[in-house]
Amino acid sequence: MKRSWFAYPYSLWMVIFTIAPMIFVVYFALTDTSGALSLSNMAAVGQETYLKILWRSLYLALICTVICLLLGYPAAYFLASKDFNKNQTLFVLILLPMWMNFLLRTYAMMSLMENQGIINTLLKAMGLEPVRMIGTEGAVLVGMVYNFLPFMVLPVHTSLKKMDQRVIEAAEDLGANPAQVFRRVTLPLSMPGVISGVTMVFMPAVTTFAISRLLGSGNFMMFGDLIDKQFLELNNWHFGSSLSLIMMALIIISISLLNKADPKGEGSAI
C-alpha cells in the first residue's frame, strides 16, 4: 500500500524553505542591482580581501575538525566499549550542552575567557600571569570545538556501537593483539561514522559566524561573518548571494568527496 501522501507536508516545507530560498540565492548571485544578468558579483568574490577571509574559514574549520576527531574518537570508543554499556551518565554529559542554544553557550565562553574573566581571575588568584584569550584565533577555535564536538562523537559512537562484536572476537581468536584489532578491524569498520562526523563538524565550522564575533571580538572575520555583513549592514544582497553560492559549492564538493569514501552511506547519522 502506497502512503506517499505522508510526505506531502514535508515536501511543501521543503519547497518553501529550501528550494525557494536556493532559487533566490542563485538569482541574486547572478544578477546585478538593475536585475540584469551579470557575473560581476561572482567575479568580485575572487578579490584578495575575500580570498583571505575564505582561506581563514577553511583553515580554522579544518583544524577544528581535526581536534574534534582527536578528542571525539577516543570518547566515542570508550562510550561504546563493553565496560561502559550500562552507565549512561557520561553519554548524557556529552549530549547535555546540546540541550542549550549555542549562542548562550558562546556567551558563557566569552565571560570565561575575558581578560577579567573567570579563568584569568583564577590564574591571578593562584599567583600566575593572566593569559590573553579573548580576541585571539585560539579562542575562536576553542569555541568552535566546544560547540561542534558532539557532532563528531555521536556518529562515531553509533558506528562503533552497531559493529558486530563477533568480528572483533574472531580477530582476537586468530591471534591479533589489541593494537592490531583496532587498526585492522575496529578503525576500518568505524570509518563511515568518522566520515559522517567529519562532515557534520566541518560544514557548520566553515560557515561559523557568531562565534568569531563573540570570542574573536570581531578581529577574525570569517566567511559567515562576511555574508552576514553583506545582507544586514552593507545591503548588498547580490554580492552576499554570490558569496553564499561559492560557499554552497565548496560544501557540495566536500560532501561528494566524502561520499566517495562512504558510498553506502553507512555512517550517516543525519
Next chain:
Amino acid sequence: MKKNALVSILAILLACCVVMGCASALADSQKQRTLTVFNWFDYIDEDVIKMFEQETGIKVTYTNFTTNEEMFVKLEKSAGSYDVIFPSDYIIERMIKEDMLEELDMSKIPNAANLIDWCKSPDYDPEGKYSVAYMWGTVGILYDPDQVDGEIDSWGALFDPQYKYGVFMLDSIRDSFGVCLRYLGYSLNDHSEEALDAVKDLLIQQKNDNIVAGYLVDETKDKMVAGEAAMAVMWSGDAMYAIEENENLRYVIPKEGSNIWIDGMCVLKNSQHKDEAMEFINFLCRPDIAAMNQEYISYCSPIQQVVDGYDEEQLNQPALNPSAETMENCEFFHDITEFMELYESRWMEVRA
C-alpha cells in the same frame, strides 16, 4: 503520482492564503487601532510603551534594529510593515531625498514645541518638517584612567602602540572612518580617495600594531565596565551607561572634533497608521515621558524641561552635557550613499 503531489501542494498553498485572508479581514473588522514602532535595540523605557497603550488604547508592536544600515535594509525589503521609525540624521536626509517620509502634521504633535532650539531646525531637515528629535549625542573616547597615561584628549591615543590590545573600535563603518578622518584633519563627510586611503592605512597600521582589542558594537560597554581594555570609541549614551556602572571611567570628546548626531522620529509615507504614529511621537515628546526615557537609556534628551531638570553632576558630565565650544567643534554626518562603496571596500580591507 508526481502530478498528484504538485496538485496537493498547490491546494495547501491556496488553503493557506484563504485562511490568512480571512484572518486579516477579521482583524480589520474589529477596528483595533494598531501601530508598529521600529526603534534601536534597547532605546526606550518599555514602561513608556505600556503607558501609551493604556492611555490611548492603541496596540503597539515594538521591533528593533542595531544599525541605521540594517534598519534601511529592512524598510526596503518589507515596505508598509512599519509606521514610526527612529533613524539618525544622515539617514533622515537620505529618506527625505528618496521621498520615503511623510510630512508631519505639527498640529497633532504640539509637544514638539518642547524641543531645545538647535534641535528644532537641524541641517538635515532644516524646517523640521519630517522629523522630531528623539535623542542626541556625540562620539568620543571612553577610557579607564588607571590603564592610561594622564588624560586623554586626542584621537591619537587610539593609535598609540603602548596600548597593546587596549582599544575597542566600533564595528560601524562611518563611525570608525569618521574618527580617523577628524584625527587626520579631514571632514567627517570627506569621500576623496586620498582621505579614505589615509584612513585605511591608519586603521591597518593600528591593527598590525596589535592595538585593537576588538571591533564590536553592543558588547563594548559591558567590557569597558569590566575593565577589559584601556579605551573604546563609543557613543555618548553607551558611555553614560558604562560610567553609571563604573564611576572610574571617563568620557572625552577629543580636541580634533567629532561627530554630533540626532536620532529623530519619523513617520513612513507608506504607513497605514499615520495618525497613531503622530500620536506616539507627541507622547514621547511629553516632558515626563522624555525624562523617563532619558533616565532609562542615558542619552541626551532634546526636550527643554528634561535638560532643566539635570543635577550638578549631570551638568558637568561631557557625555550628557558637552560644552558649547566642544559642540561647535563637532559636525553632523551627511548622506553620502553614492560614495559608500569607497568606504566599504576599504573597511573590508581593514577587517579581512
